[in-house]
Every structure is written in C-alpha cells, then in structure tokens.
Amino acid sequence: MAASGQSTDPNTNIPDYEYIDVNTKPFHIASFRNEWLSRLKPSDISYQQEDEDAFDANFAKEMGLGPEIMSQLKSVCSVDSLRCHPEDQQPDPEVVPPNSTLKTLVERKKRQDYKASLKITKNRHDLYADELERLTVGRKPSAVADMIPEGEIILTINVYYPATYEKFCYVRPHMTLLMTGSHTLAELRDGICCVSDLQVCGEFSNTPDIAPDFISKDHYKSSFFFFEGVFYNDMRFPECRDISITTVEWAKSRNFPPYSQAKMEETRFTDLKVKVGFPYLYCHQGDCEHLVIITDVRLVHKNDCMDKNLYPLLTHKHRIVTQKCAVCHLFIGRWFTTNDQFAPSDPCLFCDKCFRMLHYDAAGNKLGDFLAYPYVDRGAFN
Numbered sequence: 001m002a003a004s005g006q007s008t009d010p011n012t013n014i015p016d017y018e019y020i021d022v023n024t025k026p027f028h029i030a031s032f033r034n035e036w037l038s039r040l041k042p043s044d045i046s047y048q049q050e051d052e053d054a055f056d057a058n059f060a061k062e063m064g065l066g067p068e069i070m071s072q073l074k075s076v077c078s079v080d081s082l083r084c085h086p087e088d089q090q091p092d093p094e095v096v097p098p099n100s101t102l103k104t105l106v107e108r109k110k111r112q113d114y115k116a117s118l119k120i121t122k123n124r125h126d127l128y129a130d131e132l133e134r135l136t137v138g139r140k141p142s143a144v145a146d147m148i149p150e151g152e153i154i155l156t157i158n159v160y161y162p163a164t165y166e167k168f169c170y171v172r173p174h175m176t177l178l179m180t181g182s183h184t185l186a187e188l189r190d191g192i193c194c195v196s197d198l199q200v201c202g203e204f205s206n207t208p209d210i211a212p213d214f215i216s217k218d219h220y221k222s223s224f225f226f227f228e229g230v231f232y233n234d235m236r237f238p239e240c241r242d243i244s245i246t247t248v249e250w251a252k253s254r255n256f257p258p259y260s261q262a263k264m265e266e267t268r269f270t271d272l273k274v275k276v277g278f279p280y281l282y283c284h285q286g287d288c289e290h291l292v293i294i295t296d297v298r299l300v301h302k303n304d305c306m307d308k309n310l311y312p313l314l315t316h317k318h319r320i321v322t323q324k325c326a327v328c329h330l331f332i333g334r335w336f337t338t339n340d341q342f343a344p345s346d347p348c349l350f351c352d353k354c355f356r357m358l359h360y361d362a363a364g365n366k367l368g369d370f371l372a373y374p375y376v377d378r379g380a381f382n
C-alpha cells in the first residue's frame with residue numbers, strides 16, 4: 001500500500017503512517033480509491049493484458065531508444081540469457097550448486113540444511129496452508145455479471161481468535177479474508193467462523209436429537225464491529241438487539257468522547273474511515289471478542305480472484321489440534337458426559353457414533369444414568 005510520506009494535511013485521504021510500520025492515520029476508503037483512480041490511466045487498472053509489441057513501442061518511446069538498441073536490450077535481458085548450464089542439460093532445481101557465490105543460493109542452502117536438521121515432515125495441514133489462495137488466483141466467474149469491476153477496492157482483513165482463549169492471544173491470525181469495497185460489514189460477519197456461534201448450552205441426555213436446534217448462532221444473533229468510534233450493529237433479524245448500547249451509555253455518563261452507532265448491513269467498506277494496521281473489534285455471542293485488523297487496502301488486480309460470489313475470500317486459516325473421541329480415538333469429540341457409568345473418565349468425550357452406541361439402545365432409549373452435553377471442538381473449522 002502506498003503511503004504519502006510527507007503529507008501534512010490532516011484531512012488527507014492518502015494513508016499516512018501514524019506509527020511507522022504499525023498503523024496509518026484514519027482515511028476514508030472510497031476517497032482513497034478515488035485518489036488512485038484520478039491518478040491512474042484506464043490502462044493501468046485494466047484487466048486486459050497489454051499487447052507485447054505495444055508495450056515495447058511505449059517503452060522505447062519513453063526511454064528514447066531506437067529499434068536497434070531495443071532489440072539488443074530484449075535479448076540481453078531475456079530470461080533465456082539467465083541460464084547458467086548447457087542448454088541440453090536440465091539441472092535439478094532442488095540441488096544447490098556447491099561453492100555458489102550467489103547470495104540467494106547461499107541463503108537457500110542454509111535453509112535447506114536447517115530444514116533437514118529438523119527431521120520432521122510437514123504435516124497435512126502445513127502442506128495445504130496455501131491451498132486456499134492458490135485455488136483462487138485469477139479465477140474468473142462463469143457469469144459476466146459476477147465479475148469484480150475494474151478499479152474495485154480489495155481489503156485484506158485479519159480476524160484473530162477471541163481473547164478468551166489465553167493460549168491464542170499471541171498466535172497469528174485465526175483467519176485472513178479478502179473483501180471488496182462494496183461488501184457490507186454484515187457479509188464480513190457471516191464470513192467469520194467462530195466456535196462460540198456453534199455452541200449448544202444445556203443437558204441433552206434424554207433428547208440428543210434436538211440439540212442442534214439450540215445452536216447459539218440461531219438464538220443469539222446480535223453482534224457488532226467497532227471501527228473508529230462507531231459501533232456497527234447487526235440488526236438484520238427481529239431478534240437482534242443493540243448490544244453496543246451499554247458501552248455507548250456508559251461512556252456518555254462518564255463524559256467520554258461520544259461513540260456513535262450504525263447498522264452493519266447498511267455499511268459498505270468504502271463508507272468506512274479506518275486506520276490500516278490498527279486493531280479494531282468484532283464482538284458476538286455477548287462477550288466473544290475478536291481483534292480485527294485491516295492489513296491492506298488496494299485496487300483489484302487481474303491476478304485476483306474475479307468471482308464476486310467467492311468473497312469474503314478465505315486465504316489463510318490457522319488450524320489447531322482437535323480433541324478426539326475417548327473410545328475410537330478417530331473422530332472429533334461431539335459430546336461430553338458426566339456421572340457416566342460407561343465412561344472411562346469423568347467428564348468423558350465421545351464422537352457422535354460412539355456416544356449413541358454406548359448410551360442408547362437400538363430404539364433410541366437412554367441406557368443408565370448420565371448427563372450429556374454437546375461439545376464443539378475449536379478445530380471444528382479446520
């Protein structure tokens with residue numbers, strides 16, 4: 001992202017660092033986009049690949065070069081001229097040549113040796129860590145109407161684990177999402193996966209089949225984002241309540257600078273005034289609070305995923321170890337029981353299959369005396 005560096009105008013819409021390498025001063029996203037569009041030529045933001053001959057002609061004109069010099073330059077700078085081995089011999093790209101003086105190769109050799117010394121193979125999760133991004137690069141929609149228009153804004157948004165899990169306070173982002181400027185905050189909210197939304201509270205040993213009817217997300221729909229002094233509440237459903245009002249009134253009664261409120265479903269990213277790199281807040285299920293950091297705001301590029309329907313686009317997800325069933329040690333735990341005569345421990349975690357096989361007869365009648373609570377593993381979104 002571009003920072004103007006020497007801007008002194010406090011109302012500028014060109015992002016300027018407030019703290020170097022940490023965050024920018026607040027700027028209005030739509031105005032920032034307009035600043036870019038007014039400076040760029042249409043060909044700069046076009047998805048059309050520039051014709052090679054036209055590019056060469058423009059380059060020669062700009063640099064004041066004749067056709068002879070131009071063709072010489074092209075052959076000298078050609079990728080083919082970078083070859084350091086005979087043409088008929090294909091080198092193994094994994095093998096770093098011995099006694100190399102090229103700094104990049106020296107660094108690469110160091111890294112290779114370090115990795116070999118670790119003696120651990122990459123796990124399945126690491127292997128596919130970049131899979132999400134790879135699958136969507138340059139992807140075109142099937143319908144032209146779903147194409148992201150040229151000159152659209154793309155935001156990179158990091159959502160962190162809720163601070164309630166202390167273990168996760170210092171880890172990298174839980175998920176990284178790409179959003180376009182015309183998306184609403186409500187669409188970001190729907191793109192955030194958090195186990196608190198799936199939690200089911202209560203004891204269901206007599207009626208295990210109805211537990212899914214009590215998923216928190218369906219009952220407690222209120223949530224808000226907090227950006228630059230404004231609470232953006234989710235008010236899409238009749239059950240939604242304004243859960244930011246407590247804070248707003250608390251601040252008012254103590255002569256704090258006033259906070260204002262808006263609806264997240266009516267707010268597009270282009271409407272926002274934000275600081276890039278600054279931690280903001282997403283709160284749902286009452287007190288499940290996630291840090292949200294916008295790390296980049298830029299114009300769309302032809303290598304971006306072009307299909308509007310694939311946004312919010314998940315490009316990175318942190319994965320965690322899942323808790324397995326105490327009986328089969330294979331499937332992720334779905335129930336935990338207490339006071340359970342069949343269980344090896346108290347409490348004890350079961351997958352759905354083992355739980356039902358052990359605790360109910362073929363007709364679904366409860367066997368014995370125990371208490372059963374639905375359990376949602378934090379790795380459920382792996």
Ligand SMILES: [Zn+2]
Pocket residue numbers: 162194195196197284288289290
């Ligand atoms: Zn949460």
Ligand SMILES: [Zn+2]
Pocket residue numbers: 325326327328329330331350351352353354355
């Ligand atoms: Zn099991």
